[in-house]
Amino acid sequence: MSVRSDRHTAGSSQPPALQSMALRETARSGTDLDELSEVLSTPNAAIKMTAERNTSIAYRCNFISVGDVSVADCSYEGTIVGQRDGVIDRMTIFLPTEGNMSFGGRREPIYSVPGRGVILEPRDASGISISGPRRHLCMFIDQAMITRRLTHMFERTISGGIDIHPDIDLTAGPGLVLQQLVSTLHSGLSGDGPLQGSPLAVNSLREAAVYLLLEACSHRYSEELARPAPAPAPRHVKRAIDYMREHITEPLSLDDIAAVAEVSVRTLQQGFRQFRNTTPMSYLHELRMQALHRDLLECDGKQSVAEIALRWGFIHLGRLAAEYRKRFGELPSQTLKR
Missing domain, CATH: 1.10.10.60 (Homeodomain-like)
Known part of the structure; x- marks a missing residue:
């Protein structure tokens, strides 16, 4: 079964940035691996999903896109592997509640288990392996948004990856807050969720999640962000x-x-x-x-x-x-x- 719906949060009384913020929800469930491959592919990075040893599989995925950030709630049954052809243009954060998943692309595999989130930059996820039953929330952030935020924070051009550390603890501190933010965004926007009528709240939650990642997770610019702000310019x-x-x-x-x-x-x-x-x-x-x-x-x-x-x-x-x-x-x- 497949469900797809598009929604727009535009309104004449909203600021221009919010008027252009389109909401799109895509829900898919079933056992067809070709359809799952289509759902998980991007225009520049197709992925081919297969069942290990021809075992039976099932999946349920619900993706919600709003501007340059998307959130998802996905669950899988069975053992599924995938290989991506190309490089995605976004940072992906996996926030699992059940089951195991691993990612290839770096020198060593990256593992995702309950209580341990995984942050992947574009070149980190060429291959994936899912061991169901598996369920996770996801957040996808356009790489361009990451560089824009850092450029604004430093008042100079930032380009390329930020070498963010792939692990984040979800049991306490920033990781727990991030999981709560993503859960609130997804549940509030899904179906007829209450956040659909509050684009200002949606924007605030999106911004909070992005800045939390940049300020609380270790990456190439962490030390510079931790320094005291420079004195006012003369x-x-x-x-x-x-x-x-x-x-x-x-x-x-x-x-x-x-x-x-x-x-x-x-x-x-x-x-x-x-x-x-x-x-x-x-x-x-x-x-x-x-x-x-x-x-x-x-x-x-x-x-x-x-x-x-x-x-x-x-x-x-x-x-x-x-x-x-x-x-x-x-x-x-x-x-x-x-």
Whole structure:
């Protein structure tokens, strides 16, 4: 049996970010392994599920997607193995309540058992093995969302994986809270759940789960996040940033920016290194990348990527595409088609 339904939480009185937040629920159950393979596959990473030694299997999966985060409640009977072809573009968190599961992709297998959550980055889950009866909650977070949050927290561009530690204790502390957040999201959005009428609450729960992962789990940027926040930027750095924002579409030079900030080029560079951990021109480049991304999302379809890119000073489209994909997790043309 298969059930699929799409729901939208848009409303004219909501902020634009929430008006565009579409809710989609997909429920599948049965014994057909080809259908299970289809459910667990993504556009860029198909997976083939098979039953070990031709044993009987059964599954029940309920996926709910809202924006760039999805949650799921899945249960399996029997022994099922799968091999993924390709790399998924999201972080996956498994929060089991019953049964065993293992993942291949790293040097050593990663095991998921009740009380022990598993966090997988895109390249960590090329193969899976499920020993039923198995039940788990899942949370999927687009890799682009992870990099956007870190970029916002550090005020500089973050790209690539974050090397997060794959294990998280679900019996206490952050892991227990994370499991409760995901459970609340899924039960509140499933069917006619009460969260469907409260997109602000949904957004808060999504954000809480993502920031909990980034702030409570060990990864490449944990030590930097634990340091005290930097002191407020001095006046000349603020003047420079304000000038960049006001004249972002103009061909600015380092000398221009330093003159407006009323300091020497060297002093301006030192200020940005100390208080923004970057250079003035890299900061300007980041502002333009963010503006380009926003315009691509809001475009009415009447402009091309090249036209929008040129508006923000990006001439070399090939170079831009590679950098944009690193920054936002997709090509400019993919953002334009949303």
